[in-house]
Amino acid sequence: MSDLLAFLQHLSATAREVTLGAPVPGAENKAGAGGFDPVTELDRGAERALRGAIEAAFPDDGIEGEEYGLVRPEARRRWLLDPVDGTRALICGLPSWTTLVALLEDDRPRAGFIDAPALGELMIGMPGQTTLNGAAVRVSGCTALSDARLSSTDPYLFEGTEAEAFARVRRAARLTRFGYDALAYARLAAGHLDLVIENKLHRYDWAALVPVVRGAGGVIGDWKGGDDFGSGSIVAAASQELYDAAVQLLSQ
Template sequence: MVDLLPFLQQLSQVARAVTLHAPVPTADNKAGQGAYDPVTELDRGAERALRAAIEAVFPGDGIEGEEYDLVRAGSPRRWLLDPIDGTRALICGLPSWTTLVALVEAGEPVAGFIDAPALDELMIGLPGETRLNGEVVKVSDCSALGEARLSSTDPYLFAGAEAEAFERVRKAARLARFGYDALAYARLAAGHLDLVVESGLKRHDWAALVPVVRGAGGVIGDWRGGTDFDSGAIVAAATPELFEQTVRLLAVAPR
């Protein structure tokens, strides 16, 4: 798996060649009338470039991305791609958008990265370690929710019982900061945040987060305390104690 490190670094550069230093793009709305889910040509172009780079080295692997269809569904290995996570941040000229790439084997994310090109921060998760620009990082030792630094992309993305559950966690945490998408998980892995709680994530959103958080010594699972990531309801915590306290407060079935 360590031999995979140079290839992951290469993939980050492939995507950066498309997205970094590009003008703020015009966005299309792929959600249809009544909702807003922006996508730009940078999203599409970065995914095409990533797919081509993977095909050149691992032609038998499956590839699944946010913008294009799954290929080779029967392969035991699959790459999951989110070429720009945080497109809203990108089109607002904010630097918090990221590129997410994960390698999945037998349904389990085993390696991946969160790359923040505008910040020049590449966070790679491998079994047993996570590196930020080549340096090994670790999560904090926060074990009490009352001392935790919490993040979520947007509190208004929660509704009904989920909103009530998240509010219980927010009130119990020491502080909360919003709007960072996948970058929050990189900050957790580096020890700057202690807790991230989100819902509604798709497979390409969460796959790269798992090896990054775990490699740094953190815990990542679902709102029920298990590992049903396909529920889209995700909790990432610096310690098992913090994870368990958060899950008890959430105490609601994910949608």
């Protein structure tokens, strides 16, 4: 475990060499006409650097990233990479963007990190522990929706019945903040937020969140009370009671 921790720290430093302090380049639109899904050369450069470091250390492992796809899909161990989560924040000069890396074994997240280079915050989740810059952190333990600090990246993520479901939770929570992408899950793990609800997440979006939240004592699952993360609909909570209360409103 100490070797894995050291390697995750090495991967963080590797990506930061590309992204931290670099001028923000112009963004291309991957979504095509009618949408906006930005990507920059920092996204691509950071992923290339991460892939190179993993290939050098673990040449038999699979690697799957947002920008360059999947290699060695048959491998028992796979690394999931999102080199810049929150590219919209990056191109707007906001510090809330992160780098996400997760290690999966038999398709289940074992360890990972949420790194916020512009804030100098590296949060690593391992079995039984999550640390922020080396110091252990814990979730708040909040159990009641009426006390909960809720977050989601964008209110316009939700449409139709999903928008109605999220609105039920939002009305029951104490307060709601938007716009933090993966950083919201790090804030939940550190005890500053209590509940995060999102949808339409890809594997490279959610894989690192699972060990970080669980290592800090939190609960993370899907909108139906299970762990079908492949659905892309995610709920992270500071306690089982809070998770269950949110799922009850979401599933009505």
